[in-house]
Amino acid sequence: MTRSWWGWGNVEDAVGGAELRALLDRVTALMPGELTDHEPPGIASLGLSAPRVTPPGSLAALCSADPADRAAHAHGKAFRDIVRNLQGDLRHVPDLVARPRDERDVTDLLDWCGREGIAVIPFGGGSSVVGGVEPRCEGHPGVVTMDLERMDRVLEVDGTSRAARIQAGVFGPHLENQLRPHGLTLRHFPQSFEFSTLGGWLATRAGGHYATLYTHIDDLVESMRVVTPAGVSASRRLPGSGAGPSPDRLFLGSEGTLGVITEAWMRLQERPRRRARASVRFGDYAAAVAATRAIAQSGLNPANCRLLDAAEALINAGVSVGGGVLVLGFESADHPVHHSLERALELCRDHGGEPSAATGGDARAGEPGEDAGGGSAVDTWRSSFLRMPYQRDALARHSVIAETFETACTWDTFETLHRAVTEAARQAMREVTGTGVVTCRFTHVYPDGPAPYFGVYAPGRWGSAVAQWDHIKAAVSEAIETSGGTITHHHAVGRDHRPWYDRQRPGPFAAALSAAKTALDPAGVLNPGVLLPAP
Incomplete structure (x- = not known):
């Protein structure tokens, strides 16, 4: 299989033939109009700038300056990312893509980048839909994307306690294949399962298979190991502890801003029968x-x-x-x-x-x-x-806006939030596209509230679709925030949700998080602009 540099998943799995015709027929039934296909550009036509930094000899073997590699690590997989890729709009690309083989390599890369002030973006599967891996890092002499795909092994399995020590760079299918001979499973299946990693799930507090009870990856963590510029944080492996604030909770959801998650002990279960x-x-x-x-x-x-x-x-x-x-x-x-x-x-x-x-x-x-x-x-x-991500890509090629946004709220506020978000989306679509459809589903439910997941389908204009989507996204984000919902239930904050996250979090916590950032990343090189203002 060949990974697509510009879109979701594998090139061979892209929507085509009868599936494409049926998809376009459904869309034109909702939004009549001519749909013109736009082919993705070739890598050679992108005109990427030359890398601004050169790694020291000891790290050169870990680093790639290949244009295809850099292009594939320039954006995540949101609608706006796909459209920009299709239009050849790669304004921010990493100078190098580094692939550490072990924790020593991670430390050496962080030491070099810290000394030189080079921004570092930890990278799992690159499935971010909130600008979490995009190298928008102004003020730094260069950007290195640290791709952990080589660190992909299950290192230990404790069958007695039903847990395993797992490297952070493992993709979902490879993780389950390594656990299967033991009759065990992590049973964490986000929609991005095939193209996302354990480290990415931990760094973004991903939501997975379970609609109730064990909804987030947080619930499955026993302990974590994180390399920071200030040293290694390794929590003690325990079923639970009341010894002060949890060190794992500091790094869960930190989105690569405080350190690089290298491995974790994860709670497992027997495979369901x-x-x-x-x-x-x-x-x-x-x-x-x-x-x-x-x-x-x-x-x-x-x-x-x-x-x-x-x-x-x-x-x-x-x-x-x-x-x-x-x-x-x-x-x-x-x-x-x-x-x-x-x-x-x-x-x-x-x-x-x-x-x-x-x-x-x-x-x-x-x-x-x-x-x-x-x-x-x-x-x-x-x-x-x-198939939704592949179908979204096919619609993007035809200038159809097809994207999602999600939140969570308490049951008593759901009706108000649902009405506000739906009306905001419809009004925004009328303003920039003339029409559109809003859908809603619950991805997870709790005793005290649901996690609504909204979909938007609207006719876009080639060359303007990103601006149109940004207008819609801003409107619904305002509606979510003012209605008391969270700006994200499981998609993370990244760079795109920052304005609303800044308003959602308490001021004292923001100050504490900023202090933790300063203590763990004194040079301010780890994923600048995510969660906190760039230095």
Whole structure:
């Protein structure tokens, strides 16, 4: 397989043929108009500037100045990144891409960059959608992207405690393949699973497979090892501790600004063998939300509990429904789960839901998205879910704005937030595109609130699509912040969310974080501009 330098995933998996025709037919049905394809440019045509820095001889073998390498590390994978790549707009590229082989290499690279004032951007899979890996680092003589892909091994497995010591650069599939012979799994499957790494999940507090209970990677961390310019932080491996503020919590979500995560002990579980699942249709959206809340507060803790509104169900599951579709799934390694599913379906019926025929049985070794079944409509949505980034790229090539934004709020504020965000998105689309569609689904639910995930589909103009999306994004971000939601539930802050993150976090905490940054990264070279103002 060949990784795409400009877009999502593998070149061979790009949308084409009948899938592309069907996708474009659905879009033109919603937004009539001519759709013109735009081919991505060749690397040679980008005209990248020459590297501004030269590594010392001892580090030269770790560093690449290859134009294709630099271009592939210039942006993340947000809609605005894809469009800029398609237009050949790479204003900021790393001077070098460094690939350390071990922790000693990480230390040596940080020492060199610290001495020279060279900015360092830790890089996992590069799937950031918030500008988290983009080298917008003004005031530095150069930028080095530190790609940890060579550090990709499971170093130890503790079957007794069900934990493993894992290097941070391992991609999701390779991690699961190394755990499979032990009958264990991390069971953390974000949508980016195939193209993201453990270190990236930790650095961005990624949300994964579980819709309830173990929703974030935080819940699966036993201890972490982080290399900082001021030294190595290695927390003690414990099931829990009340010894002051948690050192791991300082680095979880730090997005490469405080240090480079090199490895972690992660909590594992047996691979699931029992599964039960179903989908439930609702004629009324408010009733669907109420049913979802009842399940989230029931203590049943389903592995999957994702509510698709009518627009999401139609566009991505091919289901025409008045209120929405709730996707439910339970799983276990050692006990039947049909009774849990039946109780959840009973709660749905109490709110007017109409369940599909439940399915279940022995599970295969778990893979991303397998929990979503329960009827052909939801199977369609599951397949679409895994194809969404590729489809987004295909639409971007045709000047269609197709992007997402997510948040979390308490149940009592959801209706207000949902209305404010939807209205802000629609108004912004009217202003810059004339029309558009907004969808919403819950990716995760908690007893005290949901994590709504919104989608936007609008006709863009080639050459203006980035500015159009930025206008829409700013409008919805304002609506989220003023309605009491979080600017991000699991996409991270990066550079793009900074203005709203600055307003969300408490002032004393901001001061403490800034002090930690100064103490751990005195030269200010680690991912400048992310989480905190660049020095």
